[in-house]
Amino acid sequence: MLFKRITLTILACLFASSSIQAESNEEAKNYELKVEKFESKVLKEEREVVVQLPKGYAENLDKKYPVIYRLDGAVYLPIMNAVLESLQSENAAPEVIIVAIENTDRFRDLFPTANEDPYGPVGYGGGGANFLSFITTELIPMVENKYRVHDFRVIAGGSAGGVFGLYALTQNPELFNAVIAYSPAVWWNYGAPAKRTVAFFKSSSQLEHYIYTSIGNEPAPMRPYYDDMILGMRANQPAGLRWVNDAYAGVRHNLVTAASIFSAYHNLFFSAYLRPEQFDGDIQSIGKYYDRVSQQRGEKLEAPEWVIRELGYHYVRSENYDKAIELFKHDIAKYPEMPDPYNGIAYGYEQMGEYKKALESINKALELSTPQHDGYQVYTDRQKRLHDLLNE
Incomplete structure (x- = not known):
């Protein structure tokens, strides 16, 4: 019954406006949205993030919250709220702060290497290390100095965002406790993201993290690289890791996030009621x-x-x-x-x-x-x- 209710809610969200103004309905008014604009010294440009505070944030002054860093911006707040509210109604997830990171140059920032594969835009990408430095040295310190958070951090993103989440894990495993990668575009640059992830697994004997990966009906070259990555991850899974991988037959790449989001968060958060x-x-x-x-x-x-x-x-x-x-x-x-x-x-x-x-x-x-x-x-x-x- 819970899954059915959440599924119907998600479908309703898919028909909602994708703009942040969609948050103007009566339910969403209980969330406080803070738009943070600041000059990034690392990226040498102005950056914007939307910080969504829990409904009880202003009243519960002693309470601290886990943080979800959502790549690709506030467009995903409505569907995230629908799923998380349903889980929270069962005490199966905590209230969270969501930091929605708006894009300026998505390919530049989210892909760690420039692409040489003619399947995609050749020459694009390569700024992942710089963007990770921005998150590590500027964004997270700003959020943690300004808002009541504790040290449980999640990074979530789809396609290029999924690639970046996995990259962040391989470069700085202690930065995030959980990585959610919806249909990560691991075909990029002849499968460089897939190979990097498997190499990281091979070098890690212990990993007290949660990883969620998912895939839809993506054809070649995406699917072979993804399948190889999953096989390599399974063969070298570190002790302590909680990892969920879902495959959605018949679901197109751009809909994998909607298909995956309940499973991602239901499996991430421990219920307050041990079953x-x-x-x-x-x-x-x-x-x-x-x-x-x-x-x-x-x-x-x-x-x-x-x-x-x-x-x-x-x-x-x-x-x-x-x-x-x-x-x-x-x-x-x-x-x-x-x-x-x-x-x-x-x-x-x-x-x-x-x-x-x-x-x-x-x-x-x-x-x-x-x-x-x-x-x-x-x-x-x-x-x-x-x-x-x-x-x-």
Whole structure:
């Protein structure tokens, strides 16, 4: 249902105006847009970026935010907002600051090498190193000095922008925590971007990053170079890397971003609610998962009580009672003053036929509860049922 809702929202966005004025509807008025113009000493020209602040930025003065640096400008804000808002409604993504970088000379800035391949414009490109220097020494310091950000950075772009994102990773891996490359034009200059990316993978044993790549129905020469890059990346994937690669049959190059954007961000951000399919069975991994959530969001998050209890219920339903009881005990240890963890373990014991242990636990839940508590009637019903079972 979430995916369907997001898909419909994205389709609606595709028919919206591509200008920044499209943000004038009632929903978008809650975002504050800052247009930053400044003279770049590195690029020797005036540059412009549009900084979109989260809706609660002005009220939450102690909160810091991750930053998405979006190449190719503010035209992508509407579709990004549609996807991120849907994820945020499920607490599956944090609020973010988006820095939309407007273009002046796109080919010059985004391609690291000049193109010699007659398939494309010969002689164009080659300014990638200079543009990376601009981002590193001028843009990021300006953003981080002026706005409340923390040190989780994402760079996202399509086609030439995808190439630049991968280039930034290979040249300065610590600059961005995540790279999103929609249909990166890795055919450029006889596949130089593809070869550089594979060489970087071969030289990297550990990479605590997230990478998203995607491709549509692009023909040769793009597709062979892309496929070779993906094979080389798979064969040399560094430890610690989270990497998602999607292929969209029948989707044209210019629509790959729209097809990809949900998957890119859904897989990038850790949900605040650990799901059973994400849990590997190791109790210690719960804390490690929430450490990663906290690192992305810039604030300390712990596993909510109900999340741990739901994991326990999952294992009860799977009839893995030992793991279920282990989880319920962990829940009690973290939340000893709450009644619900004791009800959880009482449920586990009841399903195991351990009625005496179940009764002891539900009595503890009732001791910590009041008639006004949402679960109070459930507790009393369980207590009565257990008394009946023990008296049979």
